[in-house]
Amino acid sequence: MPPLPGSKTFRYSVDMLFALLLVAAAADWVPARWPWSDPATLELLAGTPVNCLLVERPAWDARFNRQARIAGVATLGVIREQMDPVAATGQAVELDFTGVVYEGDIPHAALDEARKVAARADRIVVELVPRTSIRLESTDAILGTFQGVWPGINLADDGSAKAAPTGSPWIDTNTGFLRFLRAMTEAEIWLGNLPPAGTVIPLSRYLQAIADAAMVGGRWIVALDADFAARLARGDAVAIEDWRRIGRHLAYWQQHRAWREYRPYRGLAIIHDVQSGALLSNGILDMVSARHTPLRSIPIRRLSDEAIAGAKMAVSVDPAALEPEQKEILRRFTRGGASLLSAPPGWKFPQIQPGQISVDKNEVARLDDIWRGVNSMVGRENLGVRLFNVSSMRSELVAAAGGRPVVLHLVNYADYPVEHVTVHLLDKFEKARLLAPDAPPKTLEVYPHGEGSGVDIDLVRNVATLMLE
Incomplete structure (x- = not known):
């Protein structure tokens, strides 16, 4: 016999269902740090896939949270290590946040007590902790860290590019440890590193930060530098166009979120x-x-x-x-x-x-x-793909269950487009399609190369994905 409406068992069942639905929705959250509490700023989300906002304590506001919920946007109150996590969690619940983010080097014992408060109120919890404190065996829907390098070509003091062991420019990237985390857990991985303090970040570096995490299945929490945020808030035309382009790149990865389930090929x-x-x-x-x-x-x-x-x-x-x-x-x-x-x-x-x-x-x-x-x-052996004219790039070769399609992600960390990229594939393919956030899909010629296949790409701006079948 099903539980009667109004009974304790019924309320418990409804609460459990709500909690499960919230966890399922969290897997598709596209997060951004939000420095504002004015509900009018929610209009900036129009046309972007951003649907989860991380809000610092000074901007906590129940009215903002209510308007965000009406707009279908989750809000997470950020609780930092300098705060009392239990008291702050209680306040976040009272202000009707969707959940909380515990950010910093907070002792596990204190975290566990605060999490009990969030759990009693059916609030989602995200821990952005030091890398070595990530609870790798956790059942949380989202795991994360605030520690990350700022992606891009590493420059020496004289402005020249530092060399990697391969002789190509050294690229600072988070892809290595994100690959490990993705192999360790089925949870969504959030990377909460901030732009370098006191720096005005060019648009290309934001696009690199998004793609650096996304190509290996993670999510960078969008965080704007202070100058960008100020210009965006006052309606600066260039800032608005840059924000829209960030939105298009986020949408690119979100529209193809099935790629996150692909595995190394x-x-x-x-x-x-x-x-x-x-x-x-x-x-x-x-x-x-x-x-x-x-x-x-x-x-x-x-x-x-x-x-x-x-x-x-x-x-x-x-x-x-x-x-x-x-x-x-x-x-x-x-x-x-x-x-x-x-x-x-x-x-x-x-x-x-x-x-x-x-x-x-x-x-x-x-x-x-x-x-x-x-x-x-x-040596020079082809272990799946060999790439040429890609010294400013990183790549990721993955495939769907069953081995097809195969997807090759290319992320360019230079501030200029790269031309004439050559792709030599170990296996034979018949079809190749090039996708990019700012361009329509393009069918490319596949030609025989040895026992495998070759494809030539004329131009890669920031991000490109080669789909092979």
Whole structure:
């Protein structure tokens, strides 16, 4: 017999249903930090997919939250480590926020007490914590961190581009550790890094930040620099057009959100874990990705025959951490004709320091032992795709379940378009279509190349995606 309306059981069932629907909706939230409390600013969201606003304590306002809810926009109150998380959560509930974001290095015990307050009110919780404090086994719909590098070509003091181990310009990117997180959890991954303080950010750098996370299945929480926000608030025409273009790029990834479920195609498997630097930027994943070698991150605890299937080569960063059954998986992998590189005997990644988010110079030198081995093992072999004239780019090769379509994401970190990109694919394809946020789809010619296929791309501005079938 179903519960009677008005009964305690009925109310509990309704509350549970509401909570489940809220969690399901959270997976499709497109978040942005919102510095305003005036409901009129919600008009800026028109024509964009942004549907979730992170609001700092000074701008908390119940009237704004009510108007946002009417507009179909979720609001999350940001609670920082300097605040009492329990009291602040109670206030956020009273002001009718959809949920709360705990941001900063907040002790887990304090977080857990505050989360109880949010749970009793059926509020969504997002933790933006240090990378090493992310609860990787959590059942939360969204996991995140406030720690990220600002994506782009790393410049020396004289304005010239620093060189990566490959000799190409060094690109600061969050894709490496985001690949690891995506391999560790089914949760949505939010990256909450802010623009460098006191800096006016050109539009191209915002588009790079969006794509840097999106091409590996994450979401950057849009955060405008103070100058941009001020110009946007007063209706500056250039700021409004730039905001609309940001919206178009967000919409591009949201319209193709099925890509987030695609998995790495062929390529090189990196077997590692938190203790071997998987949560750090500029580590082995980022070094290898600078070669445009197709990559898959396999956390040690997720290593299985299925996880490594399809890879042509693998690197075991910390072989001493493998259990006997995991070593047997790698033996089966090599018996199938694949290659395996293990870190040198006795090699150990240095202990990660509190607050560290990037591999430092001394650790880069230690990683050279592995990097040289990877470079020698891969050589000029095609592990899925080889790219030419892409020194200012990063790429990601993924495929839908069943292996088709295959998707190649290209993100350009230069502030100028790149022309004449050549794509050599290991496998044979018959159709190729080029997609981009600011251009209509374009059918490209596929030509034979060796035992695989080739495709030429005339121009990549900021972002392009090659769909292959």
